[in-house]
Amino acid sequence: MSWSKACRGTQWFSSYLHNIHPTSRTVPLVPCSRYGACSVVNQHNLLSKRAFWESMLLGGAHPHYSTHSMITETKSRKMLYYLTAVVFGMVGLTYAAVPLYRTFCQATGYGTVEEKIARHFESGTVTEREIVVQFNADVADGMQWKFTPSQREVRVKPGESVLAFYTAENKSSAPITGVSTYNVTPMKAGVYFNKIQCFCFEEQRLLPGEQMDVPVLFYIDPEIETDPRMDGINNLILSYTFFKVSEETTRDLVDNKSSVPVQETN
Amino acid sequence: MSTGGAFGGNRGLRPIPPEKGIFPLDHLHECDTEKKEYLGCLKSSANKSEQCRHLSKKYLQCRMAKNLMAKQDMSELGFSGVKELDSTGDTNNE
Numbered sequence: 001m002s003w004s005k006a007c008r009g010t011q012w013f014s015s016y017l018h019n020i021h022p023t024s025r026t027v028p029l030v031p032c033s034r035y036g037a038c039s040v041v042n043q044h045n046l047l048s049k050r051a052f053w054e055s056m057l058l059g060g061a062h063p064h065y066s067t068h069s070m071i072t073e074t075k076s077r078k079m080l081y082y083l084t085a086v087v088f089g090m091v092g093l094t095y096a097a098v099p100l101y102r103t104f105c106q107a108t109g110y111g112t113v114e115e116k117i118a119r120h121f122e123s124g125t126v127t128e129r130e131i132v133v134q135f136n137a138d139v140a141d142g143m144q145w146k147f148t149p150s151q152r153e154v155r156v157k158p159g160e161s162v163l164a165f166y167t168a169e170n171k172s173s174a175p176i177t178g179v180s181t182y183n184v185t186p187m188k189a190g191v192y193f194n195k196i197q198c199f200c201f202e203e204q205r206l207l208p209g210e211q212m213d214v215p216v217l218f219y220i221d222p223e224i225e226t227d228p229r230m231d232g233i234n235n236l237i238l239s240y241t242f243f244k245v246s247e248e249t250t251r252d253l254v255d256n257k258s259s260v261p262v263q264e265t266n
Numbered sequence: 267m268s269t270g271g272a273f274g275g276n277r278g279l280r281p282i283p284p285e286k287g288i289f290p291l292d293h294l295h296e297c298d299t300e301k302k303e304y305l306g307c308l309k310s311s312a313n314k315s316e317q318c319r320h321l322s323k324k325y326l327q328c329r330m331a332k333n334l335m336a337k338q339d340m341s342e343l344g345f346s347g348v349k350e351l352d353s354t355g356d357t358n359n360e
Contacts (some may be wrong), residue, residue: 152313162315163322197335201289217284
């Protein structure tokens with residue numbers, strides 16, 4: 001681009017020189033040396049060479065030169081459109097990857113419990129590592145439930161489904177509804193802890209004084225053995241916490257009773 | 267399943283709902299005996315789950331029978347290959 005600017009700058013100069021030496025037999029030296037592309041001037045080819053240099057200096061005024069640049073311009077424009085389309089295509093593919101992955105997993109069943117366990121079973125790898133899973137139970141503040149694990153720990157091999165129990169007892173005098181959530185420590189091992197079935201995330205209602213044994217069915221992903229980050233981890237702690245959703249007061253019970261007509265006879 | 271410590275890392279881990287759903291509560295204590303057997307077995311075998319797998323399978327079958335659990339094939343729950351102690355051959359163990 002600077003080349004064309006320089007070209008235009010020398011336009012007046014070359015025309016000036018042309019006027020001074022209209023019949024000059026030499027190519028003007030100044031523009032020649034500016035571009036360092038001086039060639040030995042042959043007096044026989046003087047006119048054609050001069051025309052050539054003038055066309056260069058005038059920056060594409062020569063018709064042959066301008067179509068060439070037009071062709072390259074069209075080519076570059078096409079290339080630009082093509083590349084922009086590729087960029088947008090890639091971005092769109094990235095966005096589409098999420099639902100596509102989900103449908104693929106659902107259709108093939110890859111990654112679900114039975115598929116993983118079947119794969120592990122068929123590969124015949126013997127799991128030597130024994131992992132100790134300890135249990136912890138918590139209750140939110142102000143909730144009158146007694147919530148404890150029924151077993152302190154379980155020694156489990158990865159790939160085997162394990163059953164565990166918790167005991168929850170409603171120590172208050174009113175029915176309480178609670179919901180629980182869990183977490184696994186150490187956190188990075190939580191990825192390999194898969195719950196098949198549990199009692200969490202759904203409201204559980206206990207009548208006053210009722211004691212309930214709630215089970216959890218889980219397994220540890222066999223891939224924990226191949227992960228180098230899990231090398232020193234042989235202990236997992238599964239922790240459940242119960243939160244109160246609602247507590248029915250005796251006033252509610254009385255109201256319900258009075259609104260419902262007495263059905264029991266004698 | 268090797269999730270790296272990408273943006274958020276362990277902070278981003280949130281509790282995942284269970285794969286096969288939620289156990290309904292056993293209000294009427296219908297499967298208590300199986301449960302007690304399983305817990306007893308755990309205590310006697312120093313909490314090794316391998317030796318008590320047949321009892322946990324029994325407990326789940328009890329739940330299915332009493333309509334406390336959706337009926338599923340045992341292999342779906344990861345119990346393929348577990349032989350029961352008093353196998354009568356009625357359940358498909360493979």
